[in-house]
Amino acid sequence: MAANGPGQGYASVLRGAYSVVAQVRAKPGKEADLRAVTLTLIDLVRGDPKNLVYFLQENRKSPGHFIFYEVFATLEDFEAHNGMPYVQDWFSRLPDLADGGVEVLRMEILGV
Incomplete structure (x- = not known):
């Protein structure tokens, strides 16, 4: 998103855009396995022309x-x-x- 310098990539995100903050936790002993399959999502999701921002983070x-x-x-793009x-x-x-499913917060971008 850093197209042409700091903050320039935000132009593709408009007010009202559909955002998601989600979390998932590995079962004990499965941390590396979940990490491995989840890391593969980064390039795939970022390659989707309808995806505007995607970050995967680990605590x-x-x-x-x-x-x-x-x-x-x-919402339709997310679905x-x-x-x-x-x-x-x-x-x-x-x-x-x-350990359980994915917990999802469905959010709305208020300002850019």
Whole structure:
């Protein structure tokens, strides 16, 4: 998002854009496995032309606790993203790797 210098990439994110903050936690002993399958999402999601922002983060004090930050122009774009085969494949792996499901906060961008 840093196109042409600090803050310039924000121009592609408009007020009212659909954003998501989500988290998932690995089962004990499955931290490395969940990390490995989750890291593959970065290039795939960022390669989606409807994705505006995507960050995958891991809690420094709690390895295996991942936080996602994603921005799409619309709810429909986000739903289409969730229907992509690589996202569905990732979801299908969670019962073996994650402690519970994905917790999702659905947000609205208020200002840019």
